Amino acid sequence: MTSDKDPESDLEALLEVRNPLLFFLRLPFVACDEIFRWLVDTASKSGARTNVSPLRPPFNAEYLLYLLLRREDRDIVIGDLLEGYGEVLRRFNKRRADIWFYWQVASSLFPLLRRALFRIGVLVWLGQVLRRIVS
């Protein structure tokens, strides 16, 4: 906001006062200008919202990783995948980036499941050993 008045707008205001027809002729243009500004503002506001979290991978794929990864590895692994996801998103589009993310998670399932099953197996074996010792 500046306090200095624009001489051109002063002149336009003076002309409008002297000629009311000019004011009415300008109305549609002023309305269009206001609508355009409102659209730009709305778009920039929604853009600002998406900048807070621009990377939104598929929810189900991310949830699968949450199930299979250790708590301390979750954010690290998802962060690594998000780097690739962001690149695919920039080069292609959201749908292809989602497919890429699903593919990465699907191809990682086997080693992650194997580790999870191994841990469960060790726990079951320890439980059986403890039960034998107690009985």
Added chain:
Amino acid sequence: MKNSSNYIGEFEELVLLAIPSQGENAYGVTIRQALEDATNRSITVGSLYTTLSRLEDKGLVQSWVGEPTAERGGRAKKHYKLTGAAEVLLKEVQAARQRLMSAETIEGLG
């Protein structure tokens, strides 16, 4: 390698070799990229992290968590570096390979 606890598999050895090649910037994405470039095969995130966590359990790799970055959706990187034990182990593996790959062995391959 007389000590069986020092045994490492082929993929573990590759991961150990990829870490120092990335210097200070050795984290999941760069290690994976280095492995894919060197081996011409696709490396999954799951297999890389299970291997890294196994190497960490064996005391061959040290890790620390870096700063979160925007390109990772505000998530931090986990950086890796080799321990002294890993450096010794890699030298032992290299020496064993050289002993096995003697001139006679190569000639025997035809």
